[in-house]
Amino acid sequence: MGNICSSADKVVSPLSIGSAPPSTTISSYRSSTVATSSSTCSSSTFDRSTGSVVTVDEVFPEGRILEAPNLRVYTFAELRSATKGFKPETLLGEGGFGKVFKGWVDERTLNPAKSGIGMVVAVKKLDPESMQGLEEWQSEVNFLGRLSHPNLVKLLGYCCEDTELLLVY
Numbered sequence: 576m577g578n579i580c581s582s583a584d585k586v587v588s589p590l591s592i593g594s595a596p597p598s599t600t601i602s603s604y605r606s607s608t609v610a611t612s613s614s615t616c617s618s619s620t621f622d623r624s625t626g627s628v629v630t631v632d633e634v635f636p637e638g639r640i641l642e643a644p645n646l647r648v649y650t651f652a653e654l655r656s657a658t659k660g661f662k663p664e665t666l667l668g669e670g671g672f673g674k675v676f677k678g679w680v681d682e683r684t685l686n687p688a689k690s691g692i693g694m695v696v697a698v699k700k701l702d703p704e705s706m707q708g709l710e711e712w713q714s715e716v717n718f719l720g721r722l723s724h725p726n727l728v729k730l731l732g733y734c735c736e737d738t739e740l741l742l743v744y
Contacts, residue, residue: 644720647685647732651739654678657687658698672711673702678743685731696731701740712740 649657657678658665665677678698679688688694701708712733719730734741 644716644730646716646720646730647743649687649732649734649741649743651734651736651741653687654698654734654741654743657696659690661700667697671705672708673700673705675699680731680743697744699742699744703738709740712742715742 655661657680658676659678661674661676667675667677669675676698678696679690679693680686680696681688682694701712715730716733719727720733723729728744730742730744732743734743
């Protein structure tokens with residue numbers, strides 16, 4: 576068994592997301608604790624006996640906890656493109672965290688795709704005024720980024736750019 580690695584996507588460094596002190600502002604939190612790597616490892620395994628690729632869900636049907644988050648790092652421009660510019664027609668809901676928009680990404684690469692093409696995703700966009708949202712965003716990156724289970728929504732990636740914090744499911 577082994578991991579299939581590529582250098583096209585970005586992932587969260589295992590030590591990059593930590594607990595920000597309560598007095599830390601969003602800007603200083605982002606600049607000091609979020610780091611990225613230029614390579615990623617997918618959650619696939621090569622089965623030598625059959626010569627096929629096996630997914631994590633097939634190998635671990637009850638789920639598992641990863642040592643480090645395996646998340647795609649998006650730019651704000653990529654997510655704006657994937658959601659048609661966060662137009663009201665793509666708005667799915669709103670809560671304490673912020674707004675949730677419908678978006679599209681390529682199933683294989685997780686790169687943004689045109690509207691109606693590819694896999695549908697939910698993009699949670701943090702309301703900059705919400706401090707509850709910052710803590711929730713940080714927790715979701717830390718925990719959902721490491722958990723893989725059939726009964727949990729899969730966190731695919733995040734965006735942490737300027738004053739924008741977004742999560743992609």
